[in-house]
Amino acid sequence: MNIGEIAKRSGVSRSTVSYALSGKRPVSEETRRRIQAVIDELGYRPNAVAKALKEGRTHTIGLVIPPAGRRLTDMQLGFVASVVDAAARADLDVLLSPSGGEHDRSFERVVGSRRVDGVVVMEIRLEDDRVTRLRETGLPFVGIGRTARPEEMSWVDIDYETLISRCVHHLADLGHRRIALVNRSAELVAAGYGPGHRAQAGFARAVAERGLESVQTCCADDAQSGMSCVERLLAEHPGLTAVATINEAAVPGMYHALAQAGLSVPRDFSIAGVAAQDWAENLHPPLTAADVPADELGAQAVEMLIQLIADPATPHRHVLVAPPISLRGTTAPARSHDPLH
């Protein structure tokens, strides 16, 4: 059932049907009704592919997510959900591309053959081939995360450096003197994952400012790894009383390892981190953390992308958020420095 069929059955030309539907030129009431009747009867819907070819717009955006194999963190899920949601509100469809590995046929299919009007890219590295490729193609894109040369693109990002620094200061204020940073996986950090590096920088800075003893470690994004990570930390660094982390997925495992070791959170051990708000709230005990507004960030990325699609000459915009730390149930004064003892 194409537009020609509708035209034939209503006794008008194809262009008239098109104008009747789009309203871009006047069509008499009489004709419009006849056309509409035929359309309703046949359940006709214009072919989106043909429309896209003619208009040069697909009304679809690409969403580049970390490879499907790896499990997404709660925060990443928050991004995906909010991007999909914001896109739907703007009548845009979302084409998923699990990429970031090596071969990346999916990425090339989506980006190379003009299937989409623009792209949102997640989990950007400091040096990122996908960003290079996107810039080559001239396709509008927005990063959730930024490269080592952030002025060259539009992005929204979380200021992990500031946030981890704040976590450390918060813990230091509570009297903790030996603090560990639990980063995300070693591979990710080695691959130049920005947040990992910026967290290290913020941690190092704050630790120096407060003259603390410190240790940094990487940890895969799951409970098991969080558990063994904390076990190792406790064994190797006896005086440790607190952890700052950007690895939300590891937190449940950390809780468990601490409980196993006979340490109560927050009485004996404090944890402060960066996490999606509802994740932090739903943990037991609820995590003291900087609440990342994943919804807003995803929505903002889509909004920026829509603007870029409308006018590719729009100057790059950058949104860097550093939400305040919500004090919940995982930080308390260090016991060994408790003035009452």
Place this chain on the structure above:
Amino acid sequence: MNIGEIAKRSGVSRSTVSYALSGKRPVSEETRRRIQAVIDELGYRPNAVAKALKEGRTHTIGLVIPPAGRRLTDMQLGFVASVVDAAARADLDVLLSPSGGEHDRSFERVVGSRRVDGVVVMEIRLEDDRVTRLRETGLPFVGIGRTARPEEMSWVDIDYETLISRCVHHLADLGHRRIALVNRSAELVAAGYGPGHRAQAGFARAVAERGLESVQTCCADDAQSGMSCVERLLAEHPGLTAVATINEAAVPGMYHALAQAGLSVPRDFSIAGVAAQDWAENLHPPLTAADVPADELGAQAVEMLIQLIADPATPHRHVLVAPPISLRGTTAPARSHDPLH
């Protein structure tokens, strides 16, 4: 940069370029090389939209997921990941459609206007408008889940009825006499969510077979609700010693409520359920549960869909899985019936 441009620069016709690329007709080695050189120089990639229009195939499948607002359960995420993954392996892209609410413009855009070659639909209701609509359009589709008339469509599904029944028998074997079923949210069940109803049926059957006292309750898909749900159950049903559940997202909250009530799992209280394997394993204590192979099911759905796309006359296929219950850390003999007391 379109195919005409390539043709012009290599001094051949557009059709020759097309044949050189597709190999559907012989092209002399000499000509092919010249064309390839131009293509490489200009970085030309055929426009997927034009190709789709001509071929009548978009090489894209739709994935209908529960509305973005609601948080997806771990099992649902497993389905999404495996569908995306399987599609990528088959060189198919995935268009996301968060649907199931009322307005559903997204669903209609994806399904109505031939943007996709086929659709995978998640979270199917016993009576499901989307299924009706899909059948109307004639678009190939596969359900993850099934309606009240399952023979009318292709699907993969989990045999919740059998699985919950097995959970009850397992608990009964351990001596539990008062068992609760914790279902998913009341709205979902009221809306005719199949697994909710089938779980009820399996529960009722097994409970009757074993002559147990029982109670059924619904619970939203999050830790908070799991907590208040168990608090309520404990208050209203004093002799309760075990729960069977299909609500994996509520389990952490249930653990917490039980701990608050001074009950140790599994010593004082048992839980058996249906859940994604890695989720069940990563909980503390790890959940005794039927391990749903989300990866396989998603992959199988995609495979069935690909078959249907290739030949729409393929008869409907049905895959119903009932994985065995993995005994982990949340079920133990009932204490009140312990022969030693």
Place this chain on the structure above:
DNA sequence: ATCCGATGTCGAATCGGTTCGCATGAACAT
């Protein structure tokens, strides 16, 4: 009676590919 501007509709071109039928020319057989 003529001209004018709306108003409503049509035909043709276009987007960027694919594919079918045919033409060209060289090689080979008769």
Place this chain on the structure above:
DNA sequence: ATGTTCATGCGAACCGATTCGACATCGGAT
């Protein structure tokens, strides 16, 4: 010299929409 075959490549039609320029009709003004 003529006919046949095969390898190549060209031109045109087509997929299903949008959009531009042109045209017909008609009421109103001159």
